[in-house]
């Protein structure tokens with residue numbers, strides 16, 4: 001089976017992996033993908049990147065994202081909703097910004113870098129403050145998608161987007177740290193790119209490309 005040869009994913013057991021493309025083609029309608037998030041920006045981007053799926057948001061309310069890495073937190077979130085949607089495909093996206101000069105921070109704490117509750121302007125201001133006078137501003141976005149297939153099997157994929165942190169914010173598109181992040185090969189921030197331009201090179205776009213290889217196009 002094709003999954004066995006791919007080094008970017010792992011399976012927790014050797015049970016049969018569902019072929020979702022065949023399933024949805026047989027049913028003749030868009031396949032549902034339940035996504036464990038309260039973040040509407042993620043839902044919008046996932047819907048743009050996976051247009052063949054009916055993306056159904058489900059807030060994994062009350063779960064504690066206390067794993068030390070993106071994969072652990074994505075699994076915590078997806079398991080919380082997979083319990084409710086047995087027999088369906090479920091997914092969670094855990095993502096964040098890792099800055100080299102800050103030892104990988106904010107990393108898994110990206111959403112609440114400046115403290116609780118999550119506050120984007122405060123997070124961005126703190127990032128700029130912590131990088132004052134720093135020359136090496138290399139950074140990368142990471143997106144980890146954890147999937148649970150209809151048989152209950154788990155799978156994790158990652159996508160990265162390398163770049164650097166700007167000296168000041170620019171642009172109004174996107175969300176989160178987008179106004180501060182300049183992807184490699186560009187002289188504009190993510191927030192100055194169109195949604196299509198961002199999705200074509202972003203950490204989320206790259207992770208979801210791998211998801212699509214596993215799950216199919218959804219139609």
Ligand code: ITT
Pocket residue numbers: 036037038039042065093094095096097110111123141174175176177178190202204
């Ligand atoms: P859920 O856990 O409910 O999915 P969340 O926003 O709390 O929503 P995360 O714990 O994965 O999600 O934290 C992701 C944070 O990383 C997010 O709040 C942003 O601050 C940042 N982030 C992730 N992807 C981003 C992107 O594409 N552009 C800008 N910032 C991003």
